[in-house]
Amino acid sequence: MASKRAEDLIAQATEDAVFTPPEFDGEFPIVIEDITNAFGEQVVHEDLSLKVRRGEIIGVVGGSGTGKSVLMRSIIGLQTPRSGRIEVLGRDLTDPDNRDDESIRSRWGVLFQGGALFSTLTVAENVEVPLKQFYPEISTELRHEISRYKVVLSGLPAEAASKYPSELSGGMKKRAGLARALALDPELLFLDDPTAGLDPVGAAAFDRLTRELADTLRLTVFLITHDLDTLHAICDRVAVLADKKVIAVGTIPELLATDHPWIQEYFNGPRGRAAQASYDSSSAANPGAMDKTGPERA
Known part of the structure; x- marks a missing residue:
């Protein structure tokens, strides 16, 4: 749990913002339409589409090599898709005139794997x-x-x-x-496998902090993860990458209703069932402790 001092700062953050760019008021701050990413002849994504809702924490999952980090890098302009369109905060970032526009890049923050500190x-x-x-x-x-x-x-x-x-x-x-x-008081927060390498207690604490920040600062969070506990605890929806596309997006119960074999194996396998049981037990013992209905989700 965040310290009392941190909680006080979180509570003040929306009033104390130093940087006040025009806030995006549309429904989908991230819109990806039919993008193809390739490295030489190796096609990673083909006609991939996804819409991220304002104010949600969306988890992004997929098997090894499905291009989860490549997708994130495409959204933030570090990877140029071969084709398709990516709109972020109402701006088409596949347009070369917008790709290096610092007025848009200053409106998101990124946590890379391992922190990527200098x-x-x-x-x-x-x-x-x-x-x-x-x-x-x-x-x-x-x-x-x-x-x-x-x-x-x-x-x-x-x-x-x-x-x-x-x-x-x-x-x-x-x-x-x-x-x-x-x-920079961003509107969008990108997290690339933030709980990887953490012990269960540390991972749960990071999840709680992410939820607190997202709800209080009204962030839209794009979260790449392999952590089933994180998906259950804080993600409003989950996007599944497979077959070079986003094959499904929805809540975990909605995903469980699909018959795709990878989704069933991932969420209904032994680890998936254990994560679900742990989340159900925690929710029963602490009602509202990890509420997913923040300011933008009511």
Whole structure:
């Protein structure tokens, strides 16, 4: 659970936002239409389509090699699809004129696998990187204040701001990466396998923090994961990648009603049933502890 100080900061965050770009008010902040991604002759995605609803946490799952990270990289402009269209916050990012537009790129944050921190910078300095990139005009004092705020908001102790990545545990590195992803008060948050490598207690704590932040900051979260507990605990919907496409998207009960063999094996196999039983038990013992009906989901 986040510290009391972090909870107080979360509660204040919507009022204290430093950066106030025009907020997207459409139904689907991410719209992917018939994209094809390929590396040479190897086709990863073919005519893949997906719409992400405003304010939801959508989990993205699929077998090894289905291109989950490639899809995320395509959405944020690090991978150019061979064909198709990707619209983010109302802007067509497959249009070369929009691809490098910093006014749109500053409206999302990304937590890459492992945190992807700069090893020679402290946690606070890592958080300040996007501030320097997108808002070089702000004062050093304000930049330091924002970085300290985001460090605590991510659930880290305040003293972690002065530490280097080599001095952090795996879970702390992920939270430091999350602090950097939140630096610009984004509307969209992309998380690439954020609980990978964490012990069950640490993974559950990260899930709770993600849910708290998403609900309070009204974030739309695109979450790649292999963690069945995460899918049950915090995801409003799940998109399944297979056969080079998104073959299904919906709640877990909706997915279980489909007859695709991979979906059935994934969610109805021994690990899937164990995750469902654990979630059911936790929900019964703590009603509302992980409520999926936040401000945008009522």
